[in-house]
Amino acid sequence: xxxxxxxxxxxxxxxxxxxxxxxxxxxxxxxxxxxxxxxxxxxxxxxxxxxxxxxxxxxxxxxxxxxxxxxxxxxxxxxxxxxxxxxxxxxxxxxxxxxxxxxxxxxxxxxxxxxxxxxxxxxxxxxxxxxxxxxxxxxxxxxxxxxxxxxxxxxxxxxxxxxxxxxxxxxxxxxxxxxxxxxxxxxxxxxxxxxxxxxxxxxxxxxxxxxxxxxxxxxxxxxxxxxxxxxxxxxxxxxxxxxxxxxxxxx
Amino acid sequence: xxxxxxxxxxxxxxxxxxxxxxxxxxxxxxxxxxxxxxxxxxxxxxxxxxxxxxxxxxxxxxxxxxxxxxxxxxxxxxxxxxxxxxxxxxxxxxxxxxxxxxxxxxxxxxxxxxxxxxxxxxxxxxxxxxxxxxxxxxxxxxxxxxxxxxxxxxxxxxxxxxxxxxxxxxxxxxxxxxxxxxxxxxxxxxxxxxxxxxxxxxxxxxxxxxxxxxxxxxxxxxxxxxxxxxxxxxxxxxxxxxxxxxxxxxxxxxxxxxxxxxxxxxxxxxxxxxxxxxxxxxxxxxxxxxxxxx
Amino acid sequence: xxxxxxxxxxxxxxxxxxxxxxxxxxxxxxxxxxxxxxxxxxxxxxxxxxxxxxxxxxxxxxxxxxxxxxxxxxxxxxxxxxxxxxxxxxxxxxxxxxxxxxxxxxxxxxxxxxxxxxxxxxxxxxxxxxxxxxxxxxxxxxxxxxxxxxxxxxxxxxxxxxxxxxxxxxxxxxxxxxxxxxxxxxxxxxxxxxxxxxxxxxxxxxxxxxxxxxxxxxxxxxxxxxxxxxxxxxxxxxxxxxxxxxxxxxxxxxxxxxxx
Ligand SMILES: Nc1ncnc2c1ncn2[C@@H]1O[C@H](COP(=O)(O)OP(=O)(O)OP(=O)(O)O)[C@@H](O)[C@H]1O
Ligand SMILES: [Mg+2]
Numbered sequence: 001x002x003x004x005x006x007x008x009x010x011x012x013x014x015x016x017x018x019x020x021x022x023x024x025x026x027x028x029x030x031x032x033x034x035x036x037x038x039x040x041x042x043x044x045x046x047x048x049x050x051x052x053x054x055x056x057x058x059x060x061x062x063x064x065x066x067x068x069x070x071x072x073x074x075x076x077x078x079x080x081x082x083x084x085x086x087x088x089x090x091x092x093x094x095x096x097x098x099x100x101x102x103x104x105x106x107x108x109x110x111x112x113x114x115x116x117x118x119x120x121x122x123x124x125x126x127x128x129x130x131x132x133x134x135x136x137x138x139x140x141x142x143x144x145x146x147x148x149x150x151x152x153x154x155x156x157x158x159x160x161x162x163x164x165x166x167x168x169x170x171x172x173x174x175x176x177x178x179x180x181x182x183x184x185x186x187x188x189x190x191x192x193x194x195x196x197x198x199x200x201x202x203x204x205x206x207x208x209x210x211x212x213x214x215x216x217x218x219x220x221x222x223x224x225x226x227x228x229x230x231x232x233x234x235x236x237x238x239x240x241x242x243x244x245x246x247x248x249x250x251x
Numbered sequence: 252x253x254x255x256x257x258x259x260x261x262x263x264x265x266x267x268x269x270x271x272x273x274x275x276x277x278x279x280x281x282x283x284x285x286x287x288x289x290x291x292x293x294x295x296x297x298x299x300x301x302x303x304x305x306x307x308x309x310x311x312x313x314x315x316x317x318x319x320x321x322x323x324x325x326x327x328x329x330x331x332x333x334x335x336x337x338x339x340x341x342x343x344x345x346x347x348x349x350x351x352x353x354x355x356x357x358x359x360x361x362x363x364x365x366x367x368x369x370x371x372x373x374x375x376x377x378x379x380x381x382x383x384x385x386x387x388x389x390x391x392x393x394x395x396x397x398x399x400x401x402x403x404x405x406x407x408x409x410x411x412x413x414x415x416x417x418x419x420x421x422x423x424x425x426x427x428x429x430x431x432x433x434x435x436x437x438x439x440x441x442x443x444x445x446x447x448x449x450x451x452x453x454x455x456x457x458x459x460x461x462x463x464x465x466x467x468x469x470x471x472x473x474x475x476x477x478x479x480x481x482x483x484x485x486x487x488x489x490x491x492x493x494x495x496x497x498x499x500x501x502x503x504x505x506x507x508x509x510x511x512x513x514x515x516x517x518x519x520x521x522x523x524x525x526x527x528x529x530x531x532x533x534x535x536x537x538x539x540x541x542x543x544x545x
Numbered sequence: 546x547x548x549x550x551x552x553x554x555x556x557x558x559x560x561x562x563x564x565x566x567x568x569x570x571x572x573x574x575x576x577x578x579x580x581x582x583x584x585x586x587x588x589x590x591x592x593x594x595x596x597x598x599x600x601x602x603x604x605x606x607x608x609x610x611x612x613x614x615x616x617x618x619x620x621x622x623x624x625x626x627x628x629x630x631x632x633x634x635x636x637x638x639x640x641x642x643x644x645x646x647x648x649x650x651x652x653x654x655x656x657x658x659x660x661x662x663x664x665x666x667x668x669x670x671x672x673x674x675x676x677x678x679x680x681x682x683x684x685x686x687x688x689x690x691x692x693x694x695x696x697x698x699x700x701x702x703x704x705x706x707x708x709x710x711x712x713x714x715x716x717x718x719x720x721x722x723x724x725x726x727x728x729x730x731x732x733x734x735x736x737x738x739x740x741x742x743x744x745x746x747x748x749x750x751x752x753x754x755x756x757x758x759x760x761x762x763x764x765x766x767x768x769x770x771x772x773x774x775x776x777x778x779x780x781x782x783x784x785x786x787x788x789x790x791x792x793x794x795x796x797x798x799x800x801x802x803x804x805x
Binding site for chain 2: 584
């Protein structure tokens with residue numbers, strides 16, 4: 001299985017006035033690989049460095065040291081973008097466009113032929129259940145609808161690798177199930193999905209492998225079934241244990 | 252978009268100023284006496300100053316229009332300060348068509364030789380040829396003169412110049428008279444406006460009696476101002492006296508004409524010429540009177 | 546490159562006509578012009594030049610407001626709304642983004658210019674019963690070329706200054722300053738003392754001379770059209786400065802951190 005995502009000794013520092021040495025380490029010596037066709041869950045508490053890692057993968061943040069590559073190409077080269085779908089966290093799309101126009105715009109950047117693009121837009125909007133609102137301006141959408149529009153734009157180029165930053169945030173239970181189904185289906189099509197999430201239950205059901213990040217450092221990494229076997233408990237308890245949280249009941 | 256509206260504010264101010272056209276002037280009768288003792292007085296005098304500044308701006312705008320936009324800006328003007336050209340063309344000279352030619356040439360060359368290639372290239376994009384409005388296009392000056400008068404009703408040239416163009420080039424005697432009367436209302440002591448009104452009576456209405464009264468009144472106001480210690484324009488006084496004398500002469504009222512000419516002789520530089528005119532008139536009175544009846 | 550830039554430009558144009566700014570400015574311009582057109586000056590209804598002058602002034606103010614404010618908010622808004630992240634995750638480089646935003650703002654202001662000048666044509670034609678179309682086209686062209694320069698300049702400002710509002714204010718002062726005094730700086734310089742004299746002269750030769758593109762006076766006073774050669778040289782001159790500003794924008798933006 002070739003590695004689609006390969007992260008080696010990645011270290012990212014942000015400039016910060018609060019800390020005494022003038023910078024803050026967001027990711028510290030991270031090693032990670034995601035194989036082709038895998039669904040990979042990227043876990044960690046708030047501020048662990050998940051988004052920062054994804055930003056490095058997409059070239060928005062340059063690493064202080066270490067390297068990262070997609071499809072075997074260093075992330076600093078923009079070549080690999082043609083085959084990626086990316087869903088950022090907390091994104092608002094162009095408020096003065098409708099979902100349909102948004103997808104058409106992104107489709108143009110991928111140079112998808114017109115007829116095919118229209119077909120794909122129809123099917124994707126159906127998939128994320130935005131068909132009824134496809135001609136409405138995005139500024140009239142609810143938070144969950146905007147999130148769905150985000151998922152739709154990540155799928156527009158039929159990508160081989162999906163990088164999703166908290167795809168289920170803000171969605172209702174049906175929406176979450178839907179996202180789970182989408183991920184499952186992509187997996188069946190042989191796509192690779194690398195996503196971060198705080199929903200451990202859903203991660204457990206869809207992921208082949210997970211990594212748990214804490215304060216920028218990788219704590220645990222492995223196949224979900226192996227982890228569950230080794231720790232003899234569910235993913236949630238493993239997570240809590242790894243980040244050193246003692247529930248009051250346990251004490 | 253607060254910025255957007257700010258940007259439009261001054262345009263609006265401008266248009267409101269122009270729109271006041273048909274409303275009667277509010278500030279008409281206020282005498283120009285800035286009272287700087289109180290804060291409010293200071294403010295109003297500052298406001299008055301800015302109004303006057305804008306009035307002067309629009310006045311020179313009219314002058315620029317007269318030259319089809321070929322007109323020095325403040326930067327060109329700072330190099331060679333000059334009088335408004337319109338004044339030369341307007342009321343002060345009896346025959347407005349004659350321009351003062353030395354002033355003319357000086358102004359024509361205000362741009363000078365270009366200092367560099369950018370400057371010489373830039374002259375392609377704004378009027379850089381001297382020309383004057385003619386064939387009725389003089390009407391284009393009028394809005395700016397009107398606006399200037401609205402802003403500074405005490406600026407007298409505005410009325411006399413507008414009246415000059417209205418009556419001599421555009422055939423709008425009634426409008427000229429109306430505008431002069433507005434000016435007179437704001438400046439009851441203006442001998443220049445009275446003189447212009449007199450000329451309308453004489454030249455356009457052929458109403459000798461009315462013209463006679465207006466010239467006399469104008470001279471009276473001139474003398475009043477002199478007596479008050481002001482420095483009224485000597486040249487205008489000469490003009491009024493000369494016009495009054497001519498009027499009397501044409502009416503056959505030679506003694507009165509001689510009276511005016513005597514006065515004119517005192518103040519005019521051309522004393523010999525006027526002396527000769529007086530002698531001619533005397534001869535007419537003393538003579539058999541045959542030429543008159545002819 | 547062109548494909549991506551055009552896609553981005555299309556979004557900018559859509560934004561312009563879905564926002565209210567343009568309509569507000571156009572209606573204000575039309576309203577003020579028509580109101581002033583109704584004013585009666587000495588019962589003479591053939592007076593036209595004051596109206597042309599004011600209409601053109603309003604058009605210039607409006608077009609500069611549209612060009613500057615639209616451009617100034619483009620890249621900051623992309624960053625603030627984080628729309629830049631999904632966009633740059635696509636096969637689209639920062640250079641494409643800068644060029645696309647430039648094209649979009651330039652075309653969008655060009656479209657609004659066409660509407661404004663059409664209105665001007667109607668107003669002046671109704672008053673003067675003549676249509677000197679050649680010089681109107683020259684005015685439109687030069688105005689549009691000027692806006693290319695302005696848009697490129699503001700785009701550079703939008704990644705150098707933090708807030709779009711401060712950027713537009715600075716650009717506005719700069720543009721209006723050049724339009725008013727740019728042409729006189731050399732003459733001012735030679736009246737000054739030595740150190741300042743050289744500084745002002747250098748400024749004179751370095752700034753883009755935006756006043757070339759302002760031929761309002763020629764239109765107002767019914768003067769003959771500009772020579773085509775002069776138009777051509779002015780166009781080349783503007784393209785030079787535009788390219789300079791665009792390249793500078795790209796160089797600065799290329800190294801800019803998106804997350805800070
Ligand atoms: N632009 C920035 N400047 C300075 N520090 C930053 C910046 N972005 C993130 N950080 C810091 O880096 C650390 C990692 O942030 P990151 O956004 O990667 O966390 P995360 O794992 O995505 O958290 P969450 O689950 O809340 O999304 C945090 O401590 C955060 O404060
Ligand atoms: Mg995050």
